[in-house]
Amino acid sequence: MSALRLGYGTNGLTDLRLDDALALLADLGYDGVGLTLDHMHLDPFSSDLAALTARTARRLASLGLGVTVETGARYVLDPRRKHGPTLLDADEDARGARTGLLVRAVRIAAELGAHAVHCFSGVLPDGVDEDTGWTRLAEALGPVLDAAEEYGMPLAIEPEPGHLLATLADFHRLRAGLGDPGPLGLTLDIGHCQCLEDDSPADCVRAAAPWLRHVQIEDMRRGVHEHLPFGDGEIDFPPVLEALAATGYQGLTVVELPRHSHAGPAQAARSLRFLRNGGTR
Numbered sequence: 001m002s003a004l005r006l007g008y009g010t011n012g013l014t015d016l017r018l019d020d021a022l023a024l025l026a027d028l029g030y031d032g033v034g035l036t037l038d039h040m041h042l043d044p045f046s047s048d049l050a051a052l053t054a055r056t057a058r059r060l061a062s063l064g065l066g067v068t069v070e071t072g073a074r075y076v077l078d079p080r081r082k083h084g085p086t087l088l089d090a091d092e093d094a095r096g097a098r099t100g101l102l103v104r105a106v107r108i109a110a111e112l113g114a115h116a117v118h119c120f121s122g123v124l125p126d127g128v129d130e131d132t133g134w135t136r137l138a139e140a141l142g143p144v145l146d147a148a149e150e151y152g153m154p155l156a157i158e159p160e161p162g163h164l165l166a167t168l169a170d171f172h173r174l175r176a177g178l179g180d181p182g183p184l185g186l187t188l189d190i191g192h193c194q195c196l197e198d199d200s201p202a203d204c205v206r207a208a209a210p211w212l213r214h215v216q217i218e219d220m221r222r223g224v225h226e227h228l229p230f231g232d233g234e235i236d237f238p239p240v241l242e243a244l245a246a247t248g249y250q251g252l253t254v255v256e257l258p259r260h261s262h263a264g265p266a267q268a269a270r271s272l273r274f275l276r277n278g279g280t281r
Contacts, residue, residue: 086122185213237279
């Protein structure tokens with residue numbers, strides 16, 4: 001079994017400057033970072049994006065941190081609509097804005113030396129049938145997958161509770177519908193498995209292994225989509241960590257606690273101790 005490479009998400013460190021967040025994670029002993037593109041850290045719409053990205057790449061390299069680029073910022077495209085627009089919006093230009101962000105994320109990821117770019121489908125809009133939603137999703141992802149192919153950058157889509165693409169079965173529906181494109185892989189969120197998959201989180205890991213390109217991890221309760229610190233939910237973590245290690249997955253396993261930024265440094269330290277201890281308190 002291979003040792004897991006552990007990271008922490010910057011969406012749980014939003015009260016820290018990016019340089020300080022990266023230094024904290026390196027000092028604690030993390031292997032990498034899940035870097036959410038957003039205004040408080042690496043702004044994908046900065047007028048100085050090239051220099052900002054180059055500076056971040058140098059900082060990551062100097063600290064010895066790996067990186068996954070995450071695209072789940074709440075208001076990066078629309079200051080009034082959380083996670084909007086999505087790849088499923090009725091307005092073609094709105095869908096195009098999300099596609100454009102993801103293409104930009106692929107380019108940024110390549111410049112950072114990231115191992116994957118994360119994304120999600122979005123919630124099906126009211127009044128839109130599922131078939132239309134799947135068609136929109138496939139079409140909107142086309143340019144992103146082209147960019148991922150060009151840059152050799154895996155695109156890791158995340159099944160998200162409440163979204164059109166919510167489960168592992170939904171991932172396979174998309175994958176098959178697109179003709180199994182090489183760049184398309186999976187972000188597996190362990191908490192989401194606990195929340196709504198029929199199989200246990202450990203079984204989900206084993207089932208998802210061939211397509212794993214990114215992993216997010218936190219505690220969660222059945223049927224409740226709330227990211228919790230380890231020990232506050234219901235997940236039995238030792239079997240999950242053993243299953244992950246057994247897959248030979250080489251990417252980052254990133255702690256995702258976006259609602260705990262107020263205690264980010266303490267949660268980062270506590271989470272690493274928990275995971276390095278094999279998922280026991």
